[in-house]
Amino acid sequence: MHTRKLGELEVSAIGLGCMNMSFGYGAPDPEECERALHKSLDVGYRFLDTASAYGMGHNEQLIGRVLKSKRNQFVLASKCGIKIDENGGRFVDCSPANIRQTCEQSLTNLQTDCIDLYYLHRLDHNIPIEDSVGELSRLVEEGKIRCIGLSEISSKTLRKAHAVFPVTAVQSEYSLWTRDPENKVLAACKELGIGFVPFSPLGRGFLTGAVSADTDYGDMDMRAFMPRFTGDNLLANLQLVDQLKHLAQRNNCTPGQFSLAWLLAQGEDNIVPIPGTKHAAYVEENAAAADVNISAEDLAAAGNLFAGDAVKGPRYAKEFEISLDPED
């Protein structure tokens, strides 16, 4: 796979999101997850994404255990700042003390001496961003992390953080059906020479065409509680995906590959999507998106199809939103 640049980090044009090997979208099969991790390196992924919060350390431990002997083959990103309480509730803590403590635990979980890219998972509205970034910069000086990132951050917060210490990458939800970063933060990244990592680039699976009106998510799948995946919103959104399927077919690729290629086409070198999967076959299919050729006309048509208020439903239900940082 060809490479792209996130600041000084050279990474594969498409990275692997590992979250759903531990939590998110249904029960994982542990053996298939291991196969998927090995397959990712075999087919050219050089960028893996995890977080301390995913499965309360399970996801970092999985990567550490399975890929320890291959650690020099990939750029490793993790995140700190979201904690889980004893009732399973999530809260944000980006205090310097928690950042340091979580980083030490991440290093142990991942069985590595240094994490290449360490993000604040969310803005902590109770701690000045300068204090959180200041602690991350000390971890860089100490060699525990190489670069710093921010997730789900506004352009205003990004500028404040970047003034304290250079930010290497911003990770926020961005896909054909979630276009929020097009309002300011993408432009700020381009202006400041910061990489942009779209999370949920397949619209949590929706943009692959694998979701239907009959999909039964079960209890372990957060999509069962997401407004875009339920009721009348789902039916309206499925009509958009039907049209995406036609565009993909016309360009000899799958709707998921089309969606990833569309993201790659939104930036010259600094946009690196991280599709998530727990299946080796999907790992391979998604990697091939780095090489598909789609006409400029059809890329624009897909962008227009999902633009404005075409997509029905907000991305999160209010009760599951956690510490967002909207643009002014």
Ligand SMILES: NC(=O)c1ccc[n+]([C@@H]2O[C@H](COP(=O)([O-])OP(=O)(O)OC[C@H]3O[C@@H](n4cnc5c(N)ncnc54)[C@H](OP(=O)(O)O)[C@@H]3O)[C@@H](O)[C@H]2O)c1
């Ligand atoms: N910073 C943050 O706050 C944040 C939030 C969410 C996610 N993330 C990161 O972003 C990564 C990706 O996001 P995501 O996992 O939420 O969403 P996503 O990549 O948009 O979609 C994942 C879903 O798509 C399915 N899928 C993947 N490839 C497929 C294919 N080729 N054909 C059919 N279905 C396919 C997966 O199925 P299976 O799971 O069954 O394989 C899973 O259900 C995560 O792993 C995580 O690392 C970060």
